[in-house]
Amino acid sequence: MSDPLAARKTHWRDNLEAIAAAIVLALLLKAFALEAYKIPTGSMQPTLMGLNTPEFSISDRIVVDKFTYAVRDPERFEVAVFRFPLDRSKNYVKRIVGMPNEQLRVQNGDLWVRPGDGDPWTVLRRPGDVQETHWKSLDDPWVAEAGPLTNDGSTLVASNSGVFRFGRRDESITDRYFDGYLEAVRERVPTRDADGPRNTNLRQRHKVGDLKVAGDMVAEANTFEIEVELREGPRTYRFRVPGPAAPADARPSIEVETESGRGLPGDAQLVAPAPERAREPWRLTAGTPTRFAVENLDDRLRLVLGDALDLTLDVPAVASQNSAIRVRFSGPGRLAAPRVWRDVYYTARGTYEWTIPDASYVMLGDNTQDSSDSREWTLERFALVDTVEGRSGVLRGNKRQGENPIELETRDELFFVDEWGQRHWLAEDVGRAAADPVREGFVEVTGLGEEPAPFVSRDMITGRAIAVFWPIRPLAGIVRLEWIH
Template identity: 25%
Template sequence: MGKGFRENQPGSQFEPRYNTTLAGVVNTFEWLLIAVVLAFVFRAFVVEAFRIPTGSMAETLRGDHYHLRCPRCGYEYDLGTDEVSELPHARCPSCAYWASPEVMPAVTNGDRIFVSKAAYQFKEPDRWDVVVFKYPIRPEENYIKRLIAKPGETVELIDGDVYIDGLIRRKPPKVQDELWMPLYINDYQPGGRADRLAAALEDKGPYTNQVWQQPFENVDGSIWNTSVENSAVFSLVSPQSRINTLHYVDRTGHDFEARYAYNSNPIAIRPEVSDLRVVFNVTSASDDGMIGAGLKKNNVLYRGWVDFAGQMIIDRFTGEQREVLVQRDIPGVSVWNGSEFSFEIVDHMVVLRIGENVLKYDAGRQRGDMGVHRRDYKPGVEIYGASNIDISHIEIWRDMYYGSNVLRPRPNEPFTLDEDEYFMAGDNSPISHDSRMWRGPGIGNEGRTYREGIVPRGYLVGKAFFLYWGDAYKPFEGALPIVPNLGKMKPIYGGVDENE
């Protein structure tokens, strides 16, 4: 018989020493208390949910915004509420139509994300991470930006790109995919009544609209078919020996300026962006011929070619001088017919893709390796073809652009970080209030202050890693948006580039 236990006699029953109902209530309360404590610990030290309040990280992460559909071409896009007045002006990023709707749709709440508060307890932050931190000037406020420079580094912003210690820093592929912005999507074309209505509503002020015109034009006697009746697909029937060129016309509304459709800011002066990407699908009824594209940066034309016989080539023209930069053999057209073709210049890398085949040219990481930007050097886009070809789903995208009209770093005035100092910048560069623009020292404990423009190590809250709620659906008209939009759920990418 164990000590402290009373042996029951045969036929006897246990006699309860307390009220069983009360015991159940106490037991439930204990479990609830434990759950609350664990939730508090989890929230305080592991993962916390945040709601994005502003559009400084758009389009990666959006604050409160309107979801719009262009009345002229049908393209869907978001307009932030950060700068919106009583009558916001929205510009379609594809057809360039300025709309000033009298009645806006209901505001959609900002994205909701998960933040790992333990991430930086075990490792140092990586460049390009999306970081939640305490705003140094008002530490009671949390900010969210992208980390672009780390302790001991010297940061410069040149032609929209990030340079660290004199070398351009390339964004990881998944981060870069988030930061491409549309300049023109050929599948969304105005026409008919919608375009006539847009012209009738034309403003004579800064929001002037013109009757839409196809921005791709044949040059030098080329014979691509871009007619209105078949304008979503460009067709070519030509001799295999003749190269036909489509030139993207930089006219009003289809320029290369660093516009952000998310922002309601129609009259600001913007730089032109020369880190570009052209994409389309290609099909051919011939086994011979070629398809290609050209991008102009700093007065140099870079071209990517795919020969149907099975070869990829990247070359460049400086004036009239041609130089083959890199080439490789690939399977012939029968293998990749119907695939996506893309050609891009980004962060001093030139990349050509057809289907699963990739060819890259590293132009170097020094400041002048791709030439020096001048105002009179205009970007450009061209498409080339020979033989019987159809191209569809034609798109032009631009890289995001870190503006340099800021307090730091100024042109030719790099900014150097000390120990335990970080430099943050928002993806929506024109309206992001970040390390580039902060005025006044940071506030620390016991009268301590921090340099202007830096985030101290101790003010890092955590790494944003997942968007779990955005653009929820309403189950019926008049209801609250409570149905999750699975299509908007996504990881939030960061990390370092492949060469660091």
């Protein structure tokens, strides 16, 4: 005869074992495979959102893959989670841009790499999925410059030959802070201009020459040509698309024009590359929308027409990034749903250049105008000496203006957080040399100065950010559910 009490004990035991197994599995997944993180700051905006103000709050939750980096090394342009070398109690999330044993440069808004001294610098181009993340949409208006033109907000219409210009007349396109943000949060993100941001790059606007224009071209029977023009410093890039009225042997093309005496030294002597033309004759079909895209990106020009054509033309680098966009109609035509994007402009105080050691990486935030990353990380050091006990040591930690260290003038003390996240209160005078054996048990505190600390070692990198899964607020126009590229 079965024992009901024994059966009951077995039932409870089975449940407890299942719960225990689930907890162990969850802990193993967290330790070795997957973990969820909350984005607390805006250094990766708008790729990853982290904003908390009295007026508005949005913080992405992301899934981090901790297994991949256990079996292989990190790769360039991956979004990585790592322990901050100058305060290891904190986890940071940035994009990997500099790899071990190479030289990296930030100049004129672009990234440049070379193997070592004496090798030529080459512009660092991003993979397609990363570049799509970095294109930032612009919402300036299209303005009629010449000809019988109308713009209903979604379509540029030319009843005959004419020219549209994007944006304000005679002003270059710049890296405005809100470009690329979700419309639902764009106007709620404070620029902190009034209070003075930590990173003064936020106040500046840099002229941006890397641009993309896309939409649908619609020609009429008597359209000779539709041309998209991108301006960059002393150059004009013309993306020419023949219409039905063009000669039967007409071909789409990319052409470069230069102007003497404009731009920085060297630009005026630039020899324009030969035009790039389609191999076969091709013209727009009257009344049929043709999807197009033109771009100037990292010294490469590109013209795409539907599935029929993809032309590229490499051009030399140019220092001046003064830019403009125009669309020229030779005859009637339309441009439906035209959109414009600019590339990320990597801000720099002058030129940043690093020689990256073995097993080390350079990290940058996608929010380049307001990101604490390899460009500004600075190591602060203090020597501590106890002449009585014969002890000495060095405190190392992150130097950040207004945050660490903090001088407490009313108490004649210095507050400092070291590289392990430990807090210290150091008695000091003007020369940062004090005689107070109570504080830290040392007699003398001497500042050793500061030095750049841009690198993250391989052992500090703990995971790869792979997806955003929260927040989801459809009524507020915020749905953060996407893969991270």
